[in-house]
Amino acid sequence: MPSKWFMCPNEEIIEIEKCLDKCPYGRRCLPRPYLERIGYDREWRGITPSMAGNGPRLIHLKRVKDYVVKPQGRAFAFLGIQTHQQISFHDFNVLTEEKLSDDKMKGIADLLEVDEERDGWYILTDWKTWGSYRVMRALGHYYVDVQTGEFFKSGPRKGKPKTKKEKRIDPAQADIKDVKYQLNRYRMFYEGKKFRISQIQMACVIRDGGVRIAAERGLSNNIEMIEIPIIPDVQVHLFYDTLTQEVEDAFQRPGTVRKCDDWECWGGRRCEGCEVREPCEEMGS
Numbered sequence: 001m002p003s004k005w006f007m008c009p010n011e012e013i014i015e016i017e018k019c020l021d022k023c024p025y026g027r028r029c030l031p032r033p034y035l036e037r038i039g040y041d042r043e044w045r046g047i048t049p050s051m052a053g054n055g056p057r058l059i060h061l062k063r064v065k066d067y068v069v070k071p072q073g074r075a076f077a078f079l080g081i082q083t084h085q086q087i088s089f090h091d092f093n094v095l096t097e098e099k100l101s102d103d104k105m106k107g108i109a110d111l112l113e114v115d116e117e118r119d120g121w122y123i124l125t126d127w128k129t130w131g132s133y134r135v136m137r138a139l140g141h142y143y144v145d146v147q148t149g150e151f152f153k154s155g156p157r158k159g160k161p162k163t164k165k166e167k168r169i170d171p172a173q174a175d176i177k178d179v180k181y182q183l184n185r186y187r188m189f190y191e192g193k194k195f196r197i198s199q200i201q202m203a204c205v206i207r208d209g210g211v212r213i214a215a216e217r218g219l220s221n222n223i224e225m226i227e228i229p230i231i232p233d234v235q236v237h238l239f240y241d242t243l244t245q246e247v248e249d250a251f252q253r254p255g256t257v258r259k260c261d262d263w264e265c266w267g268g269r270r271c272e273g274c275e276v277r278e279p280c281e282e283m284g285s
């Protein structure tokens, strides 16, 4: 079942159809074309590469439960859709928004272009529209507390060492597990069609690029390029086969699907704004 209701700014719930027909409050809280665009979910076509990082319970509940959408909560998803539409262009040596499939799955890859340094090879790119914090983590940047050598002279922390935040960079800690699976799956689609892929990468448009917080996070560009490692096909298949099986089992035996794990629910932060939180809580852990 799809998204069925909107939550208005006054927290009243209204059917999406009724909202789109006529706002009962006179002046709309947001433009109607925006509401129309974000009020519908994509048709269910099974697990796709872009679902990496979504837990089976989240995927399942969004298929079987009607749920409420907060229009403000989908602003960044809307921005991502617009970005994809803007960069969907065609050139003699470029493939964009290409619909791909094999015997297991379907997906749409953002961009494939010739590798100008390697004859007969191609570079695969995925566009993301992310906040600077997410980009910083994807680059493997993180902060640690280091002692300054000074001590608090008064207050509740008197005698304790003073610390300051120091940045560390470790590509091994880059938080890219979901895109690693997603982009490697696109690579496999293309390789199945005899394209040779020399490199896969993300082009991250930073939503808050150019402002102080992004600069403090060490991001001086508005678009950050992040290379994604090529991983073995067997690893990618195992990941998606497991997710597909878990979701299929959920349809067969409703109520038994496991809760999203720590990675899938961002350590619990995702649950706070999750659109299917209520039925998830009813299900228990």
Ligand code: SF4
Pocket: 006, 007, 008, 009, 014, 019, 020, 022, 023, 024, 025, 027, 028, 029, 030, 035, 071
């Ligand atoms: S336009 Fe906004 S306030 Fe009006 S019904 Fe729709 S969601 Fe509610």
Ligand code: SF4
Pocket: 055, 057, 058, 061, 259, 260, 264, 265, 270, 271, 272, 274, 275, 276, 277, 280, 281
């Ligand atoms: S509330 Fe949390 S655990 Fe439940 S479906 Fe949503 S993200 Fe997953």
